[in-house]
Amino acid sequence: MASNTLADGGDDAPNYQLRGVEQVSPNTGTKRYIPDSPSSLTPAEGMLFDTVDDAYNFYKTYAEAGGWTVRKGTQHENRGIVINKYFFCSKEDQKVFRPVDTLVEQPSDRWVRRIPSKRTGCQAAIRIKLTDAKKYLLYHFIEAHNHDFVHEEDLHLLKENRGINRAHEEMINKMSHLNIGPVRAFNIMKEVYGGFDKVGATKVDFKNFKKELNLFIGEFDAEMFVKRLMRKKEFLPNFSCEYETTDEGVLKCIFWADEDMKRNYYMFGDVISFDATYKRNKYNMMFVPFTGIDNHNRNVTLGAAILGTETAETYSWLLRAIKNAYGYAPPVIVTDQDPAMKRAIADVWPESRHRLCMWHIMDKLTTKVGAALCSNTDFRKRLSAVVWTDSLLPEAFEAEWAAIIHDFGLTDHEWLTYIYGLRESWIPAYYREEEMSGLMRTSSSAKARAPKKRS
Known part of the structure; x- marks a missing residue:
């Protein structure tokens, strides 16, 4: 009795139809595949395009309709202007791996993962060149491929058609703040967008991004931030930065001012605004900008700080850091009604007049x-x-x-x-x-x- 199984191609087997037109050479048996795309999307020699991007987008649309993807190739320039450009099928060329003799000890830097190549040496391509009329002429077109095509429902899985964009990154980061992992974040985005193919990335892409982000930041984000600013201070003579940590080495507060901020302070620092009412980050630290007004009545930044607490002690440290950076306290400082700030100004900047912000x-x-x-x-x-x-x-x-x-x-x-x-x-x-x-x-x-x- 014949069984109705997937292996036998029974009724339960997926019914995938070949995309495009398959041609077989009677002499060599070589197969060629012609995309079954509308004639309006098919390139033809003699076509003109206004820009290189126009040509690329046209060829990319043609590829998506046929079930394959495009890769940008060689270009030639003259005084910064592209005069010749090639676009290939993404399976163009083949990666060649150097043979490794496993009997001979190899240096550690020569060991690489031998990932199988997905390229097939496909010759499908177009070439364009700049004409005297400043248009790009399609002068070379090879239509046939040496591989079959991806089905429409699977196009979103191709590497060229997916990737992590800014929206994905924001989603992963915000979900992580709620202890939601990258896979669940992907599932949420899939439901919001209306399907896997609408997301533009896969679960693996989400997991890889989160893994790379964790490896990059780890537990040393504050240390990286401080080191970057202190390195600026080392190499930029007009850059100021001071910070303070707890006995356990945790960042308490940090202040910095670059050359532009100092220039603004010396020119427009007669009256400065100190605003400590900004949103805290996940470490419960707040951003504190110092603002002035220039001759055009526009806000200019005079300095910045990140504080972990709003105590008189912390504010006093900050005001001393500002005075050390600029050499003098401002004649007038405008703040909110924070009593700790009021005490700090009276102690550290007694010569400054303290005013309250009307807003x-x-x-x-x-x-x-x-x-x-x-x-x-x-x-x-x-x-x-x-x-x-x-x-x-x-x-x-x-x-x-x-x-x-x-x-x-x-x-x-x-x-x-x-x-x-x-x-x-x-x-x-x-x-x-x-x-x-x-x-x-x-x-x-x-x-x-x-x-x-x-x-």
Whole structure:
């Protein structure tokens, strides 16, 4: 009794039909394969292309329709302009392995993995050349291949059609933060994209990327970062970098400033903004930029730091590092309402005037006063009109503030009373004669280009 099995080619066997047209030489028995592609996609001698990329993309589309892939080949240039370019089937040429005599001891650097070659010496190719009319002429076309073609449902598995891109890398990294491995990350992306062939890579690609990433970074990412900056300091005389570690060798804080940052500081460092409200990384460390305003009212970076804690001790270390790098403290520094920073500035930079950022204070208005009052009345509009201006004298500001507080029944509001008591540190009415370079409100413009704030 005949059994209906896969080996016998029964009903359960996959029914793969040969792609393209197979031609067999009656004399030698050599097989040739002609792609079964639409005539509109098939190259022909005499075709003209505007650019080399246009020719490559056309040939690549033709290859994808036929079930094979393209590899870029030799090109000739004249004064930087490509005048001749070859494109081959990816199975063009053959890798030749040097014979190794296993009876003779070989140096360790000569041992290589003998990976079987997938190239078959295929001659299919096109060649283009630049004409006098600045067009690229297809002057040579070989259509026949010496190998069969890949089925359409398997095209995404070809090496030339898959690879790890930026989206894949971001997915793998973010999934790893949730303790999700590369295989599960691939499965999630497969479901989101709608199939294996839509991902553009395989599970093996995901696993290999994660493995390479772990090997590259390992447990030495902070050490690599510090060494890179200290190497810059060694070879660049105007580069400054200082850092501090715990007794166990864990990075606590680091500050750096390059030549451009120092130039900005010397030119635009009369007033600087210090912002420590940026998102922390997975090591619970935060990025702290120092910002100034140039002559065109644009933000310029004066220095940067990464801190592990927000204590007065850490801030004091940072302020000393800044003073060591630039030689002097800025006349005015603008920060948020961090009490630890306030103490550090008083201790390390007593000669600097400490001001509070208006944006950080006004950003809390809805939370502190209530969304209903801010949205359904003109309370925010009236308050902003007297806060975000330097055209009022202090007496006029105080009168307007009192009128607004009275009209909305907020006389006993604890937070409004508190920030009013700090008015000389953040209200422009008190600095009409003092150049602030717009930095009392700089953080609001910097936020649009900055990482997401911590909650």
